[in-house]
Amino acid sequence: MRILVIEDDAALSDEIARALRAENFAVDVAANGEDGRHLGATERYDAAVLDLGLPKVDGLTVLQSWRAEGQALPVLILTARDAWAEKVAGFKAGADDYLIKPFRVQELILRLRALVRRSSGHASNKVTCGALEFDVQLGHFEMDGLPVRLTAFEWRVLSALMLRKDTVVDRRELLDRVYEYDADVDSNSLEVIVGRLRRKIGADMIRTIRGRGYLLTAD
Known part of the structure; x- marks a missing residue:
């Protein structure tokens, strides 16, 4: 965010x-x-x-x-x-x-x-996607009831995907959610962050939609 x-x-x-x-x-x-x-x-x-x-x-x-x-x-x-x-x-x-x-x-x-x-259109403080739960008010993520430890960059990417679960989020939009205005951004930084998130929550949950961005889904 x-x-x-x-x-x-x-x-x-x-x-x-x-x-x-x-x-x-x-x-x-x-x-x-x-x-x-x-x-x-x-x-x-x-x-x-x-x-x-x-x-x-x-x-x-x-x-x-x-x-x-x-x-x-x-x-x-x-x-x-x-x-x-x-x-x-x-x-x-x-x-x-x-x-x-x-x-x-x-x-x-x-x-x-x-x-x-x-x-983002969510009535409840808790947003779920399969076994993944995001308490928006507290800023906490849990997977199967256990806390998910995230870096600041990982948290920003995952929260953006979670609030728009089952929707393709544009790559440029994700970068905008992660980095501040004057940040020096590496060209592959988002891919690195997404790779780390896949290892923490499951590779199948974050799909790469070629030419568009990423999709968080439990399907």
Whole structure:
């Protein structure tokens, strides 16, 4: 999973990014609304954390711009503005959730996971594919009831496939879910990650669809 954090407070954005990366998320950070708006419109993210009081372009304008362009990216507004009118304006602009500063980072992570789950079309926190189970809210994978130990990159690929099980996921999309904006990506890195996952959950569960991408299935 890949998250966009748009926050002009450097200390806060660093804290959020560290916490998200510790939970295996890929994270891109923008310090102003102009850069954030561009990243949200041109890169592929699972969700965005958006401050309202941003330099260059305010957060509400960023959100309105995305929605006007048909961008369905789930957005959690993170702000110190706690007036009811501010919340109404945020939701009318297309926000999916609203968290007031100060806040607990763990609550932010739980809310983001819930946004990603709902946007993927899953009603339950637990998504299953044969003997493989993914607890979206906790971020845990189990196979036959036993924990599956994954690296951050493996977790990102498997979570993307799991949330779209029985659907072919484009190779480019998977790469976008794994690596951050300025990462140096080897040409065969995704194949290496998929190979390691096959050894952990079973070779037959992840199929290569030539010329398209990968399919996670229990069939």
